[in-house]
Amino acid sequence: MLRLPLTLLAKRQLPIYLNLARSIHGSCARHGLFENQPYHLFKPLQQLAPSFPMNGGQIQPLYEPSDFYRELKTRILSAKERIFIAALYIGQSEKELVDTIRQALSRSKQLQVHILIDCLRGTRTSKSESSATLLATLLRDYPDQVQVSMYHTPDLKGVLKKTLPPRFNESIGLMHLKVYGFDDTVMLSGANLSTDYFTNRQDRYILFHDPKLTHYYQDLLKVVGSFSYQLTHDVQLTLPNSTADPVRQSSLFKQQARERLLAFINKYKGQHDDVKGDTVVLPVIQMGPFGIRQDEKLTLALLEIAHRHGVANSDDRQLWWTIHLTSGYFNFTDRYKQFILNTRAKFKFLTASPEANGFFNSKGVSRFLPPAYTFIERQFYRQVVKAKKQEMISIEEYKRPNWTYHAKGLWVNFAQKPWPSLTMVGSPNFGHRSSQRDLEAQALVMTENETLQAALYKEVDRLHHHSQLVTNETFEQQDRRVPYGVRVAASVVKTML
Incomplete structure (x- = not known):
């Protein structure tokens, strides 16, 4: 399937979006980010984390x-x-x-x-x-x-x-x-x-x-x-x-x-500093051993806001937001997966291919980790197919010769906007380990600054440039066959992956 490069699309529409972003930027500088559409929807997130206003x-x-x-x-x-x-x-x-x-x-x-x-x-x-x-x-x-x-x-x-x-x-x-x-x-x-x-x-x-x-x-x-x-x-x-x-x-x-x-x-x-700015940063931590779950609460609240926006525009899916979500290790918690499957938004997942997994061809037991993640990814793909959400939820795998993939985070594009207005960056992989076992730190960045939005667009576009779409045929390839023992083990120890 021929896909027009995102960079080319953005270049053709650049004058339109620069003018729009400049007008928004001026509005934000006068009123503050949370007073503008649709950023006012995210104001309740300030109850979950401190906010640091900045300029993009x-x-x-x-x-x-x-x-x-x-x-x-x-x-x-x-x-x-x-x-x-x-x-x-x-x-x-x-x-x-x-x-x-x-x-x-x-x-x-x-x-x-x-x-x-x-x-x-x-x-x-x-x-x-x-x-x-x-x-x-x-x-x-x-x-x-x-x-x-x-x-x-x-x-x-x-x-x-x-x-x-x-x-x-x-x-x-x-x-x-x-x-x-x-x-x-x-x-x-x-x-x-x-x-x-x-x-x-x-x-x-x-x-x-x-x-x-x-x-x-x-x-x-x-x-x-x-x-x-x-x-x-x-x-x-x-x-x-x-x-x-x-x-x-x-x-x-x-x-x-x-x-x-x-x-x-x-x-x-x-x-929640009242200084006016076109950007706000909300830092959160996740430390499961001590019952600290700021990051999980904020991420789920963000998905809930995206869902409510989609419900309000259910008659026109073109008005749904697009969420790019990436992790080097595809092992999302059951709660995240249920939210994603039910959220009225478009999701574009990006994860490591087996060859781009840092454990590929490693020695000892760790060599079974790439097929374990393949098994977990295949399970989720089947859930997407069963829910008939293939048009709204896609998975791509990062595959670049002699490179491995370790990126994590998300980007949110508002309806009919080519550039992200939100991103989350930090250490969590959105998986069981991040949620329950490890100490993690992440930050949500919301911005109306057109220069920063373009920089975030460049970031996610570069990652997708080295990716390939996952289809049912992907898992039918000989090198994607997962041994029975790995399937059993992955189900048992998934909170440690």
Whole structure:
């Protein structure tokens, strides 16, 4: 089927949409985003998260892994007061990145660096090296300027802790935040800090040049760091005073962590700055082990708003919104799937093909993960067919030679608008793990700024450019046959995928 490139469509309609966007932009500057159509529908979301008004020019999407790495190093070297980093891990071979941080520290005695990684992933060794041993050198050289926090899930304890080997134990729960802060700029992403994420592993990366939002995320890392192990220069782990041990005192640890997270949420609750702007950012967190479900509540509320808009325009599907939703791992929760199947909106899913899955051709049990995700994807596709929603819900797979796919998030196009007006960016995959086991952070961005809308359009269009539509024939191919054992296992352990 011939498909006219989205970039060409946008180019032909560009003068029309630029004029429309300029008029909207002027209106927004006078009245504030939530007073305009249809953004007023989203005002109730302020009850679920703080809001940070901005101008669209303060927000900058990046598109390539090389852009991400270049920006990281540039921002690190230019930082004067603070660098804070949250990632699942730092690759054992990333000495250049650590040396960049060391160089920044050598330039300024005022610079404070806080790095938050996962304890299980960060202590996994390869050739006797780990994230912990790599970062310990910074603690040794700059003990008064560097803090390294390592979160350990309280759900890995007792017999599980003693018996589950490395890699398998990480399935129980992880610190999955991807936040990169430098002075008054913060970048939200889904990318970790290793060579593939800097070269050929596609993810998302959005910069926010705003001191208030940056302070919010620095506060978040401080809170999580307060109930995480602290790394020492001799690669030992200690706990902050008055913090329960997550392994030996799991219940008390959960109680303490929940109290601190609720205090953090309450600190920012009701923060809805009245400063006029054409863009609003609503940050949310999801930390299932502690009963914190901000992200899930906001995402479901967003889908409910899209549904109500579709109901109001049920006679004309052309007036329904279009939602692009992506995850490198197709394993949406049952609640998300039911909402999506019943929502009166058009959905365009984008996920990794088996070849673009980071576990493709890996060793050991992990080599069965791509077929497990294929099985879950096929189940959902059959639900779409059964509901006769093929025209409204499509699935595409990212397939790019020698590349893997790790992007996650969503974009919302209002009716008959070619550019997105909303996006969600951060670490969650919309799956069972993100909902129940891991620590996640995400932000909803709503904008009337035509330049930012065009940048978001470019972001999602580039991802779809490397994708192929999934059909019934896709799952009939020989290489898509899923072994019976994998099907059984996927159904049993889907909350760990």
